[in-house]
Amino acid sequence: MKLYLIGMPGAGKSTLGRALALAYEVPFVDLDEEIVRREQRSISELFAREGEEYFRQCEADVLRDVVARYPALVLATGGGTPCFHHNLKVLLETGLTLYLSVPVPELVRRLLKSAATRPLLAALPDAQTLETRLHETLAVRQQFYDRAPLCCAAPVCSAAMVRQLVARYSTTA
Ligand SMILES: Nc1ncnc2c1ncn2[C@@H]1O[C@H](COP(=O)(O)OP(=O)(O)O)[C@@H](O)[C@H]1O
Ligand SMILES: O=C(O)C1=C[C@@H](OP(=O)(O)O)[C@@H](O)[C@H](O)C1
Ligand SMILES: [Mg+2]
Numbered sequence: 001m002k003l004y005l006i007g008m009p010g011a012g013k014s015t016l017g018r019a020l021a022l023a024y025e026v027p028f029v030d031l032d033e034e035i036v037r038r039e040q041r042s043i044s045e046l047f048a049r050e051g052e053e054y055f056r057q058c059e060a061d062v063l064r065d066v067v068a069r070y071p072a073l074v075l076a077t078g079g080g081t082p083c084f085h086h087n088l089k090v091l092l093e094t095g096l097t098l099y100l101s102v103p104v105p106e107l108v109r110r111l112l113k114s115a116a117t118r119p120l121l122a123a124l125p126d127a128q129t130l131e132t133r134l135h136e137t138l139a140v141r142q143q144f145y146d147r148a149p150l151c152c153a154a155p156v157c158s159a160a161m162v163r164q165l166v167a168r169y170s171t172t173a
Contacts, residue, residue, distance in 0.1 A: 004075045004098065008079050008102065008141070017030065042117075063087055064090060
């Protein structure tokens with residue numbers, strides 16, 4: 001099984017992805033970490049030195065590599081992954097995609113603790129500006145996220161809940 005997690009920065013893709021991979025006993029891959037490994041530079045450095053377009057091309061290339069390389073995995077994508085270079089089509093055609101839907105105020109609370117390592121958010125001066133930016137970004141991305149066949153919008157989406165969703169989907173699909 002290939003399970004792909006999508007959603008906004010701070011939705012918990014990387015955190016939940018690790019737990020899910022343990023539960024399913026399959027490899028866990030974080031797309032951002034794969035990009036860092038391939039490029040030998042941090043995501044922040046890539047954005048700063050090469051720009052977003054370069055990053056999006058790396059992201060698209062690495063996604064296709066990972067999807068082809070692993071027969072089974074849990075993949076945490078980056079927040080923008082499904083929205084560029086027809087990546088959503090790749091996700092939908094090769095595995096099961098789950099959208100982690102988290103309200104913007106909760107994203108703000110989580111991201112304030114870790115915004116420094118997220119280049120699209122790092123330069124934002126305060127919580128209000130961060131909240132406004134996240135609303136704007138979500139407005140653009142929602143149409144992509146909503147195409148995932150599975151969605152978890154629970155306040156805390158646990159690995160057990162996702163496994164139930166997946167099992168129910170697999171018996172009805
Ligand atoms: N269910 C949760 N409840 C509270 N905080 C969470 C939850 N999931 C993740 N976090 C925290 O939110 C931040 C973002 O989580 P992360 O897994 O990196 O999200 P993503 O990969 O979707 O950007 C981290 O600091 C993480 O510890
Ligand atoms: O939303 C985005 O465009 C991005 C989200 C990041 O991943 P997370 O969603 O894990 O923060 C990372 O891929 C990059 O900084 C771009
Ligand atoms: Mg992440």
